[in-house]
Structures are given as structure tokens and as C-alpha cells.
């Protein structure tokens with residue numbers, strides 16, 4: 001079910017155990033060869049595929065395209081909600097639906113800069129509603145749900161999500177090839193290990209001059225189809241678990 005197509009009595013009539021998904025993405029630079037709307041286009045496609053399979057069992061809010069992208073602001077075209085503004089925005093979205101009586105609320109995220117704010121938002125909301133044992137508040141990122149696309153297609157070289165990388169470029173080639181620039185002119189940018197396992201504060205220009213991280217030259221539309229299939233399968237599996245949750249317990 002798509003929230004944007006419904007009127008308020010239809011929403012009010014839904015079972016309050018219906019999972020509500022807030023897709024959260026971004027608009028930010030994706031190197032010289034990819035459009036700034038990449039994360040929103042990719043998450044939109046993952047959600048489109050998942051929502052077709054889940055049909056009437058899950059309610060999907062429209063994709064929130066404004067994300068937390070302050071680390072990309074040295075590159076033209078980036079639009080960002082500052083971190084604390086973004087945290088308030090996420091908490092407000094879920095809080096609105098808690099007020100409407102819904103209990104199973106899920107952020108499905110498609111942008112690295114949203115991972116920490118998404119987790120912080122569900123953390124803070126749970127403290128605020130600590131008397132409630134019937135709330136399930138989740139934050140999940142589509143490429144972090146366990147799928148290993150390189151095991152499905154061994155020609156996929158990359159092992160983790162980069163930025164405007166083999167994975168993201170392949171997926172844009174699959175759905176909007178006219179938006180991808182000339183890959184023969186793109187140089188690879190190493191992921192690097194920084195100070196792992198510590199988490200280092202960084203801005204994107206610390207790591208890359210052109211704006212991408214990874215090697216987009218290996219991208220193909222066929223790999224893009226595999227990536228979408230793996231990631232949308234993972235999102236469906238997660239939401240099936242949310243549907244099946246007993247409404248009280250810790251495990252699910």
C-alpha cells in the first residue's frame with residue numbers, strides 16, 4: 001500500500017499492526033559520472049520491487065529524498081539536512097505515526113550518512129515511549145541486511161558498499177543508463193582502511209577528489225539487476241519478520 005494514494009479514512013481503517021515503512025535516502029554528489037539523485041533512485045527501485053511483493057500487508061510512506069549529507073557539501077549540487085535537523089525530522093516522521101496508533105515502524109535507508117541518525121532516532125523514540133511494550137521501532141539499511149551479491153554473481157568484484165562505485169553505478173545502469181557518464185574516463189579510488197577498527201570522522205574530500213569511492217569501471221546493467229534482486233529480497237525478508245512479530249517479544 002502506498003500512503004500517497006490513500007485518503008485519511010482508509011489509513012484510519014487499517015489494522016494498527018500494519019508495518020509502516022519510511023524509505024529514507026539523499027540528494028548528494030555521486031562523482032563526475034553519476035547523478036546527484038542516485039541514492040533516491042536506487043532506494044526507490046528497491047522499495048518499488050519490495051512493495052509489489054508485499055502488496056496490502058505493508059504501508060509505504062513516500063521516499064524522503066532529503067538526507068544527512070553534510071560530508072558531501074564540498075561538492076556542488078549536494079542538498080543536506082544538518083545532522084541534528086535530520087535527527088528531528090526522522091523522529092517526527094515516526095512520532096506522527098505513533099500518534100496515528102501504528103506500532104510497527106521501520107526506516108529503510110539507502111544512504112550511508114543516514115545510518116547513525118536512523119539508529120539514534122529509534123533509540124530516542126524508544127526512551128520517550130518507554131512505558132510501551134508493543135512498539136517495534138527499526139532502522140535498516142538495504143545493503144546491510146546480509147545479502148552477498150558477489151556470491152550470486154562472482155564477476156561482482158566489490159565486497160562492500162562504496163560511493164558511486166561498481167555497485168551503485170551498476171544499479172543506475174540498470175534503471176537509468178542515460179544518467180551515467182563515460183566510465184572509460186573514470187579512475188578507481190581505493191576504499192582505504194583509515195584507522196579501522198576505530199571510527200574516524202571524515203568528509204568526502206578527505207578520501208576522494210572526483211567524489212566516488214571504488215571502481216565504477218566494472219559496472220554493468222546485468223550486475224545491477226543482481227544487486228537489486230539481492231537487496232529487494234533482503235528488504236522483503238525483513239518486512240515479513242516485522243509482519244510475523246508477536247507484538248510483544250524481543251525476538252523476531
Ligand SMILES: [Zn+2]
Nearest residue numbers: 038039164168
Ligand atoms: Zn550513494
